[in-house]
Amino acid sequence: MPATDDAFVRFSKVQKSYDGETLVVKDLNLDIAKGEFLTMLGPSGSGKTTCLMMLAGFEPATNGEIYLGDMSINNVPPHKRGIGMVFQNYALFPHMTVAENLAFPLQVRKVAKAEVETKVQRALDMVELGDFGSRRPAQLSGGQQQRVAVARALVFEPDLVLMDEPLGALDKQLREQMQYEIKHIHENLGVTIVYVTHDQTEALTMSDRVAVFNDGVIQQLSSPDHLYEDPQNSFVAQFIGENNKLNGEVIEISNDVCTVKITDGTILRADKMNVDAVGDGTTISLRPERVELDPAVEMDNMLEGKIEELIYLGDHIRVRMNVAGNSGFIAKVRNRGDRRIFAEGEVAKLGWSASDCKALDLVS
Amino acid sequence: MSEATSNGPVLTQDGVPLKTSLAKALRREKLRAFLLIAPLLVFILITFVLPIGDMLWRSVENGIVRDTIPHTIESLADWDPASGETPGEATFAALHVDLLEATKEKTHTRLGSRLNYEISGASSMFRKTGRRVKKMKDENFKEQFIKVDKKWGDIEYWRTIKQFGPRYTGGYFLNALDAESTAGGVSFKPEDERIYLFLFQRTIFLSVSIMLSCLLLGYPIAFLLANLPVKTSNILMILVLLPFWTSLLVRTSAWKVLLQQQGVINDILVWVGLVNDAGRLVMINNQTGTIIAMTHILLPFMILPLFSVMKTISPTYVRAAKSMGANDWTAFWRVYFPQTIPGIGAGSILAFILSIGFYITPELVGGTSGIFISNRIAYHISSSLNWGLAAALGVMLLVMVIALFYVYDKIVGIDNVKLG
Structure with missing residues (x-):
């Protein structure tokens, strides 16, 4: 039985191995609340899709229990779980029309014919494809197929919908549009969605909470803003968003702030995240947009760096600098009308506050 | 201007019709493609199209009757099998001429076996007659022929000869469909002969x-x-x-x-x-x-x-x-x-x-x-x-x-x- 009342889906000590030697999923414990939009994010091979397949019932869990509502579903076959699913390549049945595709889950549930028609039409209207019922999937564009797939997963009104990289095959613009549409559908219908992706923008845009997977373990489970602002370890910091790395050694810890001496001798002050003791190696993570070039006021960390390259990107300018022996240091400068014009080769002052940089576990 | 004008074909910049220009540009490629498939084409023609064509041809070809006994066929033109009488003396005379020629070439037995497919007994009739035809006197051919083999007096044999006189025949197909052409027109063979x-x-x-x-x-x-x-x-x-x-x-x-x-x-x-x-x-x-x-x-x-x-x-x-x-x-x-x-x-x-x-x-x-x-x-x-x-x-x-x-x-x- 789930420990908390609001957990709708619950993974309890779930482990998965395909060959009996290595674990693809190592001790997964995860509660998903009813109505939540939870994204499993991670590089390929991190175990996120396996988790989804275990939840859908296509892969058995090697160990542990998966609960849906307050029932263990380990031994429930997929077709009795009542979980809607959107597949990576949509898996629309090519030999059926769009309407037949949508009617399929209702027909196998023995819904009355008239009701099937109403529900199909309503689902099609929901994804703004009301007139496309008689077409074949092959006659639709990628974006339309995607919408049909979403409508088909929702038409039988499941409480839980799984999405396995559903936007992977779309181009960038369509992908962004679909992200909003799926988000709105989620808000309107209040279904629980578990979404798998390797695209961090997608995860940040849509989710209530994001579970970052790596190596079969959830590295961090938190809301998108926390994920970006307060990464718990170096993997998350580097996987989510852009990130400057500065390696060094902790020389002092006071409360939440620690002082770090980085490789070239520079002393920096940073938020203490997961370093334990003085003398530990650490990697400091710093978002490029938090770097202030030519700061007007004194900041916690003040350095100088030589500008190596300027890249004009319209809304901002990317400045690649050599800072503290690191030639790949990136700063983003907002494109304001009154901004100072920098030149390549120039040595500029830069600074950032201690709370913007995080002292994390050491990565080489 | 390469766009279509209101009248006339689309032209290239040089004023040549676009289609001509395109055809010219593609000609080389087409020729190359053709040369590549040419050996296969020849092979298929020789080993596939020709034999099948030959087979289609053989299923209706029937020159042997006309080639072996041309005069007989000619004189049978006026004869009507429905009359119920065997052909007249003139036809037997023509048959004599034809068979004299045929026995020299020894083609009468082949004709016999060909007609035997249509009516049994034809083969022996021609072989027997072939042996005697040289000794026949120059008169009363009809009588002499019937004396050699009385089948010559049977109207069915003459009907068959007349029927297969033309150079082309549907007879093989009738046979293949278990049908035959009798005095009463085309009909199926008796039940026990169908195969x-x-x-x-x-x-x-x-x-x-x-x-x-x-x-x-x-x-x-x-x-x-x-x-x-x-x-x-x-x-x-x-x-x-x-x-x-x-x-x-x-x-x-x-x-x-x-x-x-x-x-x-x-x-x-x-x-x-x-x-x-x-x-x-x-x-x-x-x-x-x-x-x-x-x-x-x-x-x-x-x-x-x-x-x-x-x-x-x-x-x-x-x-x-x-x-x-x-x-x-x-x-x-x-x-x-x-x-x-x-x-x-x-x-x-x-x-x-x-x-x-x-x-x-x-x-x-x-x-x-x-x-x-x-x-x-x-x-x-x-x-x-x-x-x-x-x-x-x-x-x-x-x-x-x-x-x-x-x-x-x-x-x-x-x-x-x-x-x-």
Whole structure:
């Protein structure tokens, strides 16, 4: 039985191995609340899709229990779980029309014919494809197929919908549009969605909470803003968003702030995240947009760096600098009308506050 | 201006019509492509189109009567078989002239055997007459001919000669349809003389049975092959293809060893006690033997197209169906199976068309009740030497296959066939 009342889906000590030697999923414990939009994010091979397949019932869990509502579903076959699913390549049945595709889950549930028609039409209207019922999937564009797939997963009104990289095959613009549409559908219908992706923008845009997977373990489970602002370890910091790395050694810890001496001798002050003791190696993570070039006021960390390259990107300018022996240091400068014009080769002052940089576990 | 003006063709910048310019640009490529396929084209022309053309021609060609007894045919032009009287003296005189010529060339016996296909007794009639024709006196030919062989006085023989006088004839086709042309017009032969329609029927029935048993046996195998890991499926695939590397004759003979009454299968059944020694099953030299052996031979032709189609069906379709609440059977029947229909179509066409023209296997294991129309064609080509009839039967087989193909196209749609 789930420990908390609001957990709708619950993974309890779930482990998965395909060959009996290595674990693809190592001790997964995860509660998903009813109505939540939870994204499993991670590089390929991190175990996120396996988790989804275990939840859908296509892969058995090697160990542990998966609960849906307050029932263990380990031994429930997929077709009795009542979980809607959107597949990576949509898996629309090519030999059926769009309407037949949508009617399929209702027909196998023995819904009355008239009701099937109403529900199909309503689902099609929901994804703004009301007139496309008689077409074949092959006659639709990628974006339309995607919408049909979403409508088909929702038409039988499941409480839980799984999405396995559903936007992977779309181009960038369509992908962004679909992200909003799926988000709105989620808000309107209040279904629980578990979404798998390797695209961090997608995860940040849509989710209530994001579970970052790596190596079969959830590295961090938190809301998108926390994920970006307060990464718990170096993997998350580097996987989510852009990130400057500065390696060094902790020389002092006071409360939440620690002082770090980085490789070239520079002393920096940073938020203490997961370093334990003085003398530990650490990697400091710093978002490029938090770097202030030519700061007007004194900041916690003040350095100088030589500008190596300027890249004009319209809304901002990317400045690649050599800072503290690191030639790949990136700063983003907002494109304001009154901004100072920098030149390549120039040595500029830069600074950032201690709370913007995080002292994390050491990565080489 | 390369855009179309309101009148006249589209022109290039140089004022040449765009189409001319395009044709010129593509000519070289077309020539190259043609040269590449030219050897194959010649090969196909010589080994495929010409023999088939020759066969079509032979099924209606009938020059032998006119070439051997031209004067007789000419004088028969005015004769009406419906009159009930044999032709007059003039015709017999012409026949005398013709036969004198023919016996010199010894072509009268060939004519005799040709006409014998249409009416029995014609062969002996011509041979007998040929021996005596030189000694005939120059008068009363009719009397003398009838004295040599009284069949010359039979109006049916004359009717046959007149009927097959023209250079082209539908007679072979009538024969192939178990029909004949009598004084009362075209009609079917008596019940007990019919053979070809029955054989065609049996050929189709057996081919359909073989096709269906190939499908029933091949579908699960193809499914297994398509869903196993590549390593395992490759090994199984070799097993499927193994029969291709063994001689057809060897495989068919192996079935003889297995299926005969003193054969391996019967021995095992007796040993197990399923049948007693007196009741050994007859599984060879009948239709059962033909169906078993040919199913075995044609199975790969069913499995391969099915496999290649199944290979392209993503397993997510079935998963999607299950996620929507379909049980295993519904997911298979409503989602997986319809997508394999192109493979079923391709495999069935292949197995059916190959089996409808099969010869060696039915010849060896078919006995009398399990032979095909092709065995009869072979008989006419190599034993009875009635090539015209063999050609007519072949043409009918060809037409039948094309017709079935057409029907298939109307029902299933030929673009629904996928070989890979």
